[in-house]
Amino acid sequence: MNLRVLAAHIALLFRDIARTPSFVVPAVIFPAMFFSIMGVPFARSNAAIANTITASYVGFAIVGVALFQFGVGIAMERGRPWERYVRSLPVSIEVRFISRVVVASCFATLAAGLVCLIAKLFTPVSYTLEQWLLLALYAIMGAVPFVMLGVAIAYVAPPRGATPITNIVYLLSAYCGGFWIPPQYLPSFVAPISPWLPTRQYGELLWSVANGHNPTHAVLMLGYFTLAFTAVAIAAYRRDERVRYA
Amino acid sequence: MTTITFKDVCKRYGQTQALQNVSFTVERGECVALLGPNGAGKTTALEILLGLRTANSGIAQIDGSVACTPQSSGFPDALRVGELIGFAAAHYARASSVESVLEAFDLSSYQNARVGGLSGGEQRRVALALAFAGNTDVVVLDEPSTGLDAESRRRLWSQIQTGIANRTTLFTTHYLEEAEALATRIVLIDRGNVRFDGTPDEFRSRFGAKRVEYVDGSGSKRVVASGDTDAYVRNLVHSGEPFSQLTVTQSSFEDIFLSLTGAAS
Numbered sequence: 220m221n222l223r224v225l226a227a228h229i230a231l232l233f234r235d236i237a238r239t240p241s242f243v244v245p246a247v248i249f250p251a252m253f254f255s256i257m258g259v260p261f262a263r264s265n266a267a268i269a270n271t272i273t274a275s276y277v278g279f280a281i282v283g284v285a286l287f288q289f290g291v292g293i294a295m296e297r298g299r300p301w302e303r304y305v306r307s308l309p310v311s312i313e314v315r316f317i318s319r320v321v322v323a324s325c326f327a328t329l330a331a332g333l334v335c336l337i338a339k340l341f342t343p344v345s346y347t348l349e350q351w352l353l354l355a356l357y358a359i360m361g362a363v364p365f366v367m368l369g370v371a372i373a374y375v376a377p378p379r380g381a382t383p384i385t386n387i388v389y390l391l392s393a394y395c396g397g398f399w400i401p402p403q404y405l406p407s408f409v410a411p412i413s414p415w416l417p418t419r420q421y422g423e424l425l426w427s428v429a430n431g432h433n434p435t436h437a438v439l440m441l442g443y444f445t446l447a448f449t450a451v452a453i454a455a456y457r458r459d460e461r462v463r464y465a
Numbered sequence: 466m467t468t469i470t471f472k473d474v475c476k477r478y479g480q481t482q483a484l485q486n487v488s489f490t491v492e493r494g495e496c497v498a499l500l501g502p503n504g505a506g507k508t509t510a511l512e513i514l515l516g517l518r519t520a521n522s523g524i525a526q527i528d529g530s531v532a533c534t535p536q537s538s539g540f541p542d543a544l545r546v547g548e549l550i551g552f553a554a555a556h557y558a559r560a561s562s563v564e565s566v567l568e569a570f571d572l573s574s575y576q577n578a579r580v581g582g583l584s585g586g587e588q589r590r591v592a593l594a595l596a597f598a599g600n601t602d603v604v605v606l607d608e609p610s611t612g613l614d615a616e617s618r619r620r621l622w623s624q625i626q627t628g629i630a631n632r633t634t635l636f637t638t639h640y641l642e643e644a645e646a647l648a649t650r651i652v653l654i655d656r657g658n659v660r661f662d663g664t665p666d667e668f669r670s671r672f673g674a675k676r677v678e679y680v681d682g683s684g685s686k687r688v689v690a691s692g693d694t695d696a697y698v699r700n701l702v703h704s705g706e707p708f709s710q711l712t713v714t715q716s717s718f719e720d721i722f723l724s725l726t727g728a729a730s
Contacts, residue, residue, distance in 0.1 A: 226555070227556070310556060
């Protein structure tokens with residue numbers, strides 16, 4: 220792999236995204252803002268609640284970056300003439316995907332880091348260093364199905380439809396998955412479907428750091444979601460390639 | 466030595482035959498214009514050459530490193546000119562410095578300007594600079610001066626002429642004047658078929674150096690490009706058909722092209 224080319228793609232993508240408020244605001248600022256408005260008032264009551272709510276909003280932040288970076292980002296790019304130019308350059312699809320993963324990781328760290336900073340400053344969050352590291356590990360592992368869901372949306376949705384579709388998927392699945400309201404308080408019509416959502420399983424994985432539950436079931440479920448979204452993403456990608464570049 | 470080869474390339478989009486057994490070569494150091502009206506198949510041919518599309522049959526290949534310029538600029542608006550050129554250059558081992566490319570295309574003062582804020586002409590210059598940033602053996606330019614006014618176009622041609630020196634170049638255009646100004650050879654493509662392949666001088670001598678204009682008996686203006694205008698006028702006089710305001714002038718490339726492709730009607 221040519222590291223100079225990889226660095227060039229990372230730098231260009233990072234600059235392009237960092238200067239695009241329509242990405243930065245919803246993906247990086249919104250989670251911290253939502254956490255401040257809806258999470259912090261409840262999290263201040265005690266350390267255990269603060270730990271759980273912080274984990275929820277870390278998940279909310281990571282899912283947002285994964286969906287917007289891979290869903291909206293790829294969808295908008297594939298609709299631009301610039302994409303044809305980039306495809307004519309001597310660069311592999313792997314380098315382009317890795318550059319996107321690196322850039323997404325930077326923004327995810329920023330978005331989740333803001334949530335953690337607010338939690339540390341304004342709530343009695345009491346994770347040990349090991350727990351913070353475990354939370355970070357779970358946050359990265361659990362993000363994989365959302366990356367693949369983003370890619371699937373990018374190739375299924377029309378370029379202009381990707382933003383509203385991603386917003387709907389993001390906000391609805393965050394709510395129904397229990398990121399904003401603890402699962403036991405979800406309305407009766409939402410509660411039965413909640414366990415079948417990837418956000419709920421991601422939440423269970425992250426909450427296990429705070430409540431000590433065994434995360435095996437959540438990991439397995441996220442693995443199934445990864446397989447399913449990857450299959451859809453590959454099929455949609457191949458169809459798009461046939462249509463645009465045959 | 467052959468650098469670009471098209472051999473019996475066919476491409477079909479549904480019921481439309483975009484390219485029909487297209488064959489031509491570009492030798493090292495040549496600058497070839499792929500000339501044709503809109504929808505002739507020029508861009509399809511380039512896209513197949515660059516690997517952006519696959520041909521239904523035939524071979525399109527390049528021997529050496531290649532860089533291209535996009536037809537529609539459509540750059541990511543938030544990026545700066547210097548960043549885009551540096552990005553393109555990073556893909557090639559023998560790339561030119563960003564500063565030298567900016568200077569060659571009169572873009573030095575725009576190095577830190579966001580590309581979204583540039584005018585159409587400035588964006589075309591950036592698009593061209595991208596093709597030359599890699600200092601590649603071959604450059605492929607897709608309609609390099611589309612959308613520019615006459616003055617900007619001429620300025621761009623002089624920059625292209627500097628860039629293509631000692632390089633193999635294939636460019637598409639629907640401006641005959643552009644082909645004449647830049648190319649050492651013209652390949653005329655129309656409705657997916659190669660109609661002519663030769664030098665600009667051969668093009669003129671084969672398809673008519675002069676044109677006859679007159680008003681016929683019904684009052685309609687008639688324009689005819691012909692290699693033998695004397696014979697044409699003689700036949701017109703002998704035919705007994707009434708006419709007036711007859712003039713014989715040197716044909717422009719445009720006249721020849723319209724006459725050849727039938728686009729005049």
